[in-house]
């Protein structure tokens with residue numbers, strides 16, 4: 595493979611130089627050639643389910659979804675460079691489509707999980723699932739499943755049969771996204787009273803909406819996909835209601851914003867008043883989990899992983915919507931104590947450990963964003 599690829603690369607270089615007048619390549623210099631052949635497709639394992647093109651087109655609505663993909667099915671022919679036809683044929687795929695747990699453990703090796711491009715998928719389904727971020731979220735699912743399997747002394751298949759709900763909820767709790775699966779906020783979060791300083795305030799807010807090209811593909815299930823789908827920002831009126839912070843969906847999905855808006859300096863508080871028959875102060879929550887908005891809809895050129903860094907490179911900016919400065923306080927015996935004061939946050943998902951003592955309330959104050967005039971949060975959970 596290496597020799598073949600080198601002969602192709604040097605052949606193209608030879609062609610460019612021999613036609614220097616035509617391509618303006620007289621002063622071009624060959625600096626570097628990669629010597630490690632990158633292979634797109636090699637061995638895959640067979641799981642209890644093999645994902646097919648039809649699964650992708652149906653959006654993968656699997657009950658045991660543990661990850662998602664969203665890239666189109668860009669099919670490369672086996673002939674590669676020597677294929678006389680198109681080098682790539684793009685088959686649109688709905689975005690996102692769900693990946694089932696049954697495709698990431700082995701059908702016949704009892705203790706084998708896999709993650710990445712080696713999962714149980716056909717050639718066409720793989721052409722969508724193989725991209726790096728998808729491989730990464732499958733890795734998170736495989737690692738979490740392995741932890742459950744080890745703790746409960748189960749095989750990977752038994753985890754799927756006996757503990758799929760726990761696996762999905764653990765992943766959602768760790769800020770993974772699973773299409774159509776809703777995170778269940780913890781009991782202490784649901785029991786607490788949520789109080790926001792700006793409740794009822796009105797703002798005009800922006801929300802991203804997918805705009806499909808004229809050649810949009812509509813699949814049997816009504817899902818849509820297009821090769822050049824773009825994003826349009828629409829503005830709408832919003833009335834502040836902090837209940838969105840515990841609705842269990844931590845990103846904007848289609849027309850549903852699922853977030854909570856406020857101004858820097860506003861506060862959101864969970865009051866742990868004892869309910870009849872229950873006394874939260876006896877078992878204080880251990881941590882506060884916050885999901886800020888890292889603007890997943892921004893144009894990919896603004897935040898993609900760079901492959902070269904010029905000397906005057908300004909660096910990849912942090913999403914303007916992300917909260918940069920915030921404070922977390924705890925009230926005990928009527929007194930507020932600051933337990934976290936963060937001034938340079940760059941994370942979407944932040945976990946703040948709480949003191950191991952009885953408390954009456956926990957308060958978050960977002961103080962500044964990385965540029966956006968309003969603060970947008972997706973979730974606030976006590977655990």
Ligand SMILES: Cc1cc2nc3c(=O)[nH]c(=O)nc-3n(C[C@H](O)[C@H](O)[C@H](O)COP(=O)(O)OP(=O)(O)OC[C@H]3O[C@@H](n4cnc5c(N)ncnc54)[C@H](O)[C@@H]3O)c2cc1C
Pocket residue numbers: 632633634709710711712724725726727729
């Ligand atoms: C040319 C090319 C271009 C691509 N372009 C893009 C792109 O633009 N965007 C995108 O998102 N994706 C792209 N992809 C796809 C993506 O990069 C791969 O599918 C993905 O990185 C695969 O990740 P992985 O962890 O499954 O496998 P790998 O990255 O292949 O990792 C497997 C690792 O296992 C190691 N290993 C193998 N055997 C053993 C062993 N016995 N013991 C220990 N270690 C072992 C290997 O050395 C390797 O490091 C591209 C792929 C190729 C080949």
